[in-house]
Each structure stands twice: as structure tokens, then as C-alpha cells.
Amino acid sequence: MVTIQDVARAAGVSTATVSRVMNHSGYVSEKTRKKVREALKSLNYSPNPFAKGLITRKSELIGYVLTNIENPAYVPTARGIQDAAWVRHYQVLIYNTDGNEAREIEFLSHLRRIRVDGIIHDSVETPESHLIRTHLSDLLNDGVPIVMLGTPIEGVRVDRVSINNAKGFHLIVEHLVQLGHRRIAFIGGPEKNFIAEDRLKAFVQSMESFGIEVDSELVRHADFRESGGYAEAAHLLAMDRPPTAIAAANDLMAIGVLRCARDHGVRVPEELAVTGFDDIRDATLVFPSLTSVVVPSYDIGKRSVAILFERIDGVDRLPEEIFIEPVLAIRESTVPRTARRAKREAASR
Amino acid sequence: MVTIQDVARAAGVSTATVSRVMNHSGYVSEKTRKKVREALKSLNYSPNPFAKGLITRKSELIGYVLTNIENPAYVPTARGIQDAAWVRHYQVLIYNTDGNEAREIEFLSHLRRIRVDGIIHDSVETPESHLIRTHLSDLLNDGVPIVMLGTPIEGVRVDRVSINNAKGFHLIVEHLVQLGHRRIAFIGGPEKNFIAEDRLKAFVQSMESFGIEVDSELVRHADFRESGGYAEAAHLLAMDRPPTAIAAANDLMAIGVLRCARDHGVRVPEELAVTGFDDIRDATLVFPSLTSVVVPSYDIGKRSVAILFERIDGVDRLPEEIFIEPVLAIRESTVPRTARRAKREAASR
DNA sequence: TTGTACGCGTTATCAA
DNA sequence: TTGATAACGCGTACAA
Numbered sequence: 024m025v026t027i028q029d030v031a032r033a034a035g036v037s038t039a040t041v042s043r044v045m046n047h048s049g050y051v052s053e054k055t056r057k058k059v060r061e062a063l064k065s066l067n068y069s070p071n072p073f074a075k076g077l078i079t080r081k082s083e084l085i086g087y088v089l090t091n092i093e094n095p096a097y098v099p100t101a102r103g104i105q106d107a108a109w110v111r112h113y114q115v116l117i118y119n120t121d122g123n124e125a126r127e128i129e130f131l132s133h134l135r136r137i138r139v140d141g142i143i144h145d146s147v148e149t150p151e152s153h154l155i156r157t158h159l160s161d162l163l164n165d166g167v168p169i170v171m172l173g174t175p176i177e178g179v180r181v182d183r184v185s186i187n188n189a190k191g192f193h194l195i196v197e198h199l200v201q202l203g204h205r206r207i208a209f210i211g212g213p214e215k216n217f218i219a220e221d222r223l224k225a226f227v228q229s230m231e232s233f234g235i236e237v238d239s240e241l242v243r244h245a246d247f248r249e250s251g252g253y254a255e256a257a258h259l260l261a262m263d264r265p266p267t268a269i270a271a272a273n274d275l276m277a278i279g280v281l282r283c284a285r286d287h288g289v290r291v292p293e294e295l296a297v298t299g300f301d302d303i304r305d306a307t308l309v310f311p312s313l314t315s316v317v318v319p320s321y322d323i324g325k326r327s328v329a330i331l332f333e334r335i336d337g338v339d340r341l342p343e344e345i346f347i348e349p350v351l352a353i354r355e356s357t358v359p360r361t362a363r364r365a366k367r368e369a370a371s372r
Numbered sequence: 373m374v375t376i377q378d379v380a381r382a383a384g385v386s387t388a389t390v391s392r393v394m395n396h397s398g399y400v401s402e403k404t405r406k407k408v409r410e411a412l413k414s415l416n417y418s419p420n421p422f423a424k425g426l427i428t429r430k431s432e433l434i435g436y437v438l439t440n441i442e443n444p445a446y447v448p449t450a451r452g453i454q455d456a457a458w459v460r461h462y463q464v465l466i467y468n469t470d471g472n473e474a475r476e477i478e479f480l481s482h483l484r485r486i487r488v489d490g491i492i493h494d495s496v497e498t499p500e501s502h503l504i505r506t507h508l509s510d511l512l513n514d515g516v517p518i519v520m521l522g523t524p525i526e527g528v529r530v531d532r533v534s535i536n537n538a539k540g541f542h543l544i545v546e547h548l549v550q551l552g553h554r555r556i557a558f559i560g561g562p563e564k565n566f567i568a569e570d571r572l573k574a575f576v577q578s579m580e581s582f583g584i585e586v587d588s589e590l591v592r593h594a595d596f597r598e599s600g601g602y603a604e605a606a607h608l609l610a611m612d613r614p615p616t617a618i619a620a621a622n623d624l625m626a627i628g629v630l631r632c633a634r635d636h637g638v639r640v641p642e643e644l645a646v647t648g649f650d651d652i653r654d655a656t657l658v659f660p661s662l663t664s665v666v667v668p669s670y671d672i673g674k675r676s677v678a679i680l681f682e683r684i685d686g687v688d689r690l691p692e693e694i695f696i697e698p699v700l701a702i703r704e705s706t707v708p709r710t711a712r713r714a715k716r717e718a719a720s721r
Numbered sequence: 722t723t724g725t726a727c728g729c730g731t732t733a734t735c736a737a
Numbered sequence: 738t739t740g741a742t743a744a745c746g747c748g749t750a751c752a753a
Contacts, residue, residue, distance in 0.1 A: 308658055
């Protein structure tokens with residue numbers, strides 16, 4: 024491998040000068056600069072990142088800790104992070120915890136070992152042990168900035184970007200109420216899960232704001248997965264007085280609800296309205312397409328990296344929390360296509 | 373940051389001894405080892421990867437170059453790669469080319485700069501310029517092993533893992549023929565695209581093997597995207613003698629076909645059978661669920677890394693090509709649910 | 722079994 | 738405007 028020495032020799036200058044040309048630092052005469060450039064090119068030189076990192080203490084790497092990249096809700100965020108990072112030629116390391124704390128701890132210590140310049144932490148699980156908190160604190164003490172996306176970790180005060188779940192569910196409930204629904208069921212995530220609780224609270228408060236008391240029979244807990252949505256929908260549809268609408272806490276469960284309705288011969292949206300949350304791409308691919316809360320995940324990814332870079336650049340201010348406002352995408356799972364067309368035409372008149 | 377010197381001092385030994393303990397190399401007495409272990413722990417030491425890399429010349433990083441991680445067909449592969457890499461505590465850098473050659477070239481030189489230990493190259497595009505080849509050759513000359521997954525690059529002889537498209541389409545055509553279809557349309561990828569051509573050829577040969585001549589009117593080119601599948605399906609369904617089955621070269625296009633059929637009031641599978649390729653998760657989520665060729669993407673990812681590690685470890689042999697045999701997943705888009713149930717029952721008798 | 726000292730390839734400081 | 742050289746923190750050959 025060609026080193027800076029080889030380039031210096033070829034250009035007939037010192038290594039210091041080559042370094043100056045490479046890093047656009049210090050003074051170099053135009054003539055020397057040209058010589059060096061040529062040597063650089065002809066030798067196809069690329070600086071050794073290890074030697075460089077030893078001095079600069081920057082790895083130009085950021086870590087993205089998430090539950091599982093196979094969950095489509097994460098993919099646009101990951102892509103947003105990658106794109107924003109690449110603007111400064113940073114690369115992103117993806118760590119799939121699968122909700123396993125031991126794994127996450129391994130990952131956090133790896134992140135520390137390899138000296139990432141920053142971390143984006145995005146997990147749906149609420150950790151039970153304090154070890155994760157300890158490791159995150161160690162990282163912070165080392166000066167590694169962290170931006171939180173999913174579940175906040177108790178006692179770790181860092182910048183946070185979060186979705187306004189209250190607003191999201193207000194949009195959902197408002198929409199359903201306008202359609203005449205009063206008996207609205209909710210399929211949430213696991214108990215003792217921060218995000219699940221936040222969305223449940225958001226649902227209940229929205230209902231109350233419309234003067235509807237929530238029937239506790241209609242509040243179900245599942246696992247954020249399609250199969251969980253299916254199972255809970257089956258339960259709800261088998262009730263003596265089944266709900267006329269089911270609001271799921273995420274799209275995957277809502278898709279499970281759709282499948283369950285179809286299997287039980289329940290027509291959507293005529294007999295049952297269904298809504299999701301996240302607006303993953305599948306929401307538009309399924310039939311009927313799913314009314315969902317649009318979370319601008321790609322932008323959230325970009326935004327997180329912007330904050331991370333501020334910290335990497337040494338900006339010093341108190342941790343802040345940014346709320347992202349979602350919007351509603353109305354589709355066939357709540358409003359029949361013909362009705363939507365009629366509505367659109369009425370609006371355009 | 374604590375260094376090996378600090379640990380040595382704390383343990384009352386030399387840095388060499390600490391290094392020996394850390395790397396399980398050389399002889400260290402049990403007593404000293406214990407002292408060092410304690411110092412290691414109490415100082416919460418982690419070796420500087422830059423200094424280490426400078427010596428070992430290993431970054432413990434591998435690059436995964438693909439078209440776009442937002443395409444669900446890639447996600448399981450990425451996850452397989454990550455999981456297999458993590459077994460040796462390697463991490464994976466994802467590079468989304470978006471089919472843009474300039475971007476890919478930037479990426480390849482970044483990969484070289486940061487001294488990744490290996491590369492997995494997985495692209496649907498067939499590059500037009502020779503620059504990509506040049507960069508890949510540079511990498512190979514530097515001793516960086518490469519495993520190809522998608523489109524082979526002309527003139528770059530490396531290990532390759534590829535799907536047996538011929539087998540895949542044979543399964544599709546066989547299935548459709550058994551159902552009585554003869555007038556089968558094909559919606560492929562762009563012209564001059566390796567994978568698209570390979571799958572088209574696979575389709576044509578399968579058809580011929582069943583003694584069916586392919587009507588060139590029924591062979592369409594699209595872009596591997598849902599919208600492309602929709603548009604070509606619209607064209608096919610508007611023909612005087614429309615096909616009774618449409619085989620798409622990937623699932624996304626097939627899902628577009630399903631949507632188009634629904635919009636035109638064509639019942640699937642009764643009036644039109646539809647098949648995909650890749651078996652992305654959406655294939656089971658859509659309605660009707662999609663008959664598709666199951667490509668074991670996760671395993672392909674793992675397999676690629678296994679080969680990469682062999683090369684990283686210095687195995688010396690000629691480049692080999694591994695063919696992955698796909699299987700068929702029969703779902704509602706070709707066989708009505710009731711028929712499948714009947715069939716199953718008949719089989720179990 | 723342990724320690725000393727060199728070299729890995731940069732960047733940065735200081736002197737020229 | 739340029740060059741010599743001292744770090745950076747580790748692994749390892751060699752000496753003890």
C-alpha cells in the first residue's frame with residue numbers, strides 16, 4: 024500500500040507538504056501543490072484511516088441502534104440517517120438488538136470500542152435492567168453524543184426526536200368520529216412498553232376529547248406484529264357487540280386486522296373501519312389500502328443526524344426534545360373508494 | 373481516554389504483558405494475568421482501534437454495496453450479512469447506489485480509503501461505463517476480497533452467489549401450465565439489464581420446454597417497480613386477446629399487476645393468474661396473496677459473508693459461483709383459497 | 722515469564 | 738512556504 028512517504032518522495036517534497044495539500048491546511052505554493060497533486064494521482068494514494076484516526080480521533084462512523092431493520096417502519100429512518108451522514112462522508116453502522124438486552128449491551132460496548140463519533144438510539148423496547156443506562160452513560164462520559172429516537176432511557180438526558188403520538192391519535196379519532204364511529208377499539212403494543220403506553224394514552228385522551236368514554240373491553244394489547252393484530256381482531260370481532268372501528272397502534276397490526284376481517288367475511292370499511300400508524304409502504308400496497316398516520320421517518324433520520332453533527336462539532340447546549348407532527352393519510356380502510364371520489368369531486372367544485 | 377500504558381501502570385506490569393493478556397498471546401502467569409484483568413476492568417479499558425488497525429491492518433468492517441435498502445427484496449440479505457458478520461464482531465457498511473454510477477464510484481473509493489476487509493457487491497444495474505470495473509479491480513489488487521450477488525461485472529472475476537433464475541421460472545411456468553394456462557404474459561425489467569435478461573431468458577426457455585411458443589406481444593419491459601407492473605398490466609388487459617396469466621420478474625411489479633386487475637374489475641385468480649419473484653414479505657401481506665418464487669435472501673447474505681471470511685482469512689482458490697436453488701410458494705394469486713384447501717385435504721387423505 | 726523498544730502512517734508543532 | 742520530527746496507542750521481535 025502506498026503511503027504519504029511514497030507520495031512525498033515522488034513529488035520531491037516532505038510528508039508535511041503532502042499532508043497540507045491533502046487537508047487544505049497551511050500554505051503551499053501553487054507550483055508545489057500541482058506537483059503533489061500529480062504524485063497523488065499517479066500513485067492512486069489514499070491515506071491510512073488508522074493513522075489518521077490516531078491523530079484526529081474521529082472515526083467518521085456513526086452507530087444506529089434499532090430493534091430490527093427487517094421491520095419496515097425503520098427502513099426509511101435508516102436511509103435518512105445514511106443519506107445525511109454521507110454528506111460528510113460518514114458511514115453508518117446498523118445494530119439490530121431484536122429487543123435483546125444482552126445483545127444491546129454487547130453492541131454498546133462495541134460502539135465504544137470502535138470509537139464511533141455518535142450514536143442514534145432507536146428502540147421500541149423499554150429496558151428492564153439498568154445496564155443499558157450504564158453503558159450509555161459511559162459513552163456520554165467519553166464524549167460520544169447520542170440522539171434518542173424511540174424509547175427514552177430513564178436517567179439518560181440527551182437530545183431526542185419524537186413523534187407526537189397525541190396529535191397522531193387525535194387525527195385518527197377525529198377522522199373516525201366524523202365518519203360516525205363511536206365504538207372504536209384499540210389494539211396496542213405490549214404493556215410496560217413506553218411507546219405502547221404513549222400511544223394508548225394518546226388514544227384514550229383523544230376519545231375523551233370527543234366525549235366518548237373508552238370501553239375497556241375494547242382496549243387490547245398485542246406485540247406490534249401482524250399476527251398479534253390478527254389475534255386481537257379475532258377476539259374483538261367475536262364479541263357480542265363488536266366495534267365498528269379498530270385503531271391499531273402500528274401498521275403491521277392493522278394489516279393483521281385487515282386479514283382477520285377478510286377471513287371472517289367482515290367487509291372493510293363498510294362493516295369495519297381500520298386504521299394504522301407509521302404509514303409504512305405496505306399500507307398502500309395492501310387491499311384495502313390502509314388509513315394511517317404518516318410519520319416522516321426519512322426526515323426524522325436526517326434530522327437526527329443533523330443534531331448529532333452539531334454535537335460532534337462541539338455545540339454546547341442543554342439536551343432538547345423535538346416533536347415531529349404527523350399527518351393523516353386517508354385510504355380505503357376507512358372510506359370506500361367511491362365515497363372518496365365523490366368527496367374529491369364535491370371538493371373540487 | 374485510558375490507554376494500555378495506564379493499565380500497565382495500574383497493574384504494575386509492562387504494556388507488552390497487558391497486550392498479551394488482551395490478545396491471549398504469549399505466556400503470562402496466572403497471577404499476573406489476574407492483576408491485569410483487574411486493572412483492565414477497574415479502568416474500563418478498551419483498546420484504541422486506530423492504533424490496533426495500524427498494526428493488524430484489519431478494520432473489521434465489510435461493505436455492502438446495493439441499489440437501495442428501501443427495496444424490501446434487499447433487507448433480508450442485509451440482515452443475513454450483518455448477522456454473519458457479527459459472529460466475528462465485524463460490522464457492515466451499507467452503500468445505496470440508487471443505480472447511480474457516479475455515486476457508486478464515490479462509494480468504491482470510500483471503501484478503499486477506509487480499508488474495509490471485504491465487500492459484498494449486489495446491484496441490479498448493469499454498469500455502462502468501465503469505471504466501476506476499474507475501481508473494483510483496484511480494490512482486488514489491494515487484496516480486498518469481493519463477493520458478487522446481483523449483476524456480475526464484466527472482467528471482474530470473483531466469487532459469486534446467484535439465484536438459479538432458470539429453475540425459478542421453470543417452477544412458475546410449470547405451475548401455471550398445470551393450471552391450464554397457455555397464454556402467459558411476462559413483465560420483465562429494463563432492457564440491457566443483466567438480471568432482467570436472465571429472467572426473461574429463463575421464462576422463454578421454460579415456456580419452450582412445455583412446448584408453448586411465446587407470443588412476443590405478451591412480453592413486456594418495465595422497471596422492477598410497482599408502478600411499472602401496473603402500467604404494463606393495463607396494456608396487457610386492454611388487448612383483444614388478453615393473457616390468462618401474468619408472470620412478473622419480481623414481486624413489486626406483480627403487486628402492481630394485482631392492483632391494476634382490481635381497478636379493472638378483473639378477478640384474480642379466477643380470470644387472471646399472477647405470479648411474482650423474490651417472495652418479499654409483502655407477497656404474503658397483499659390480497660390476494662402472491663404466488664412467488666422464494667429466494668432465501670437471508671441465507672444468501674450469510675453465505676456471502678462465509679465466503680468473504682474465507683478470503684479474508686487468506687484462502688487461495690479460483691473464484692467460484694454458487695447457485696441458490698429457489699422454491700415455489702403457491703398462494704391465492706394463482707389458486708383460489710378454497711381450491712387450495714380442497715387440494716390439501718385431498719393430499720392428506 | 723516479563724520488559725524494552727521499534728514501527729505502523731498520519732497530523733501538527735516548531736524551526737528554518 | 739517548506740521540512741524535520743514528535744506524538745498518537747498498539748503489537749511484537751528480541752532481550753533478559
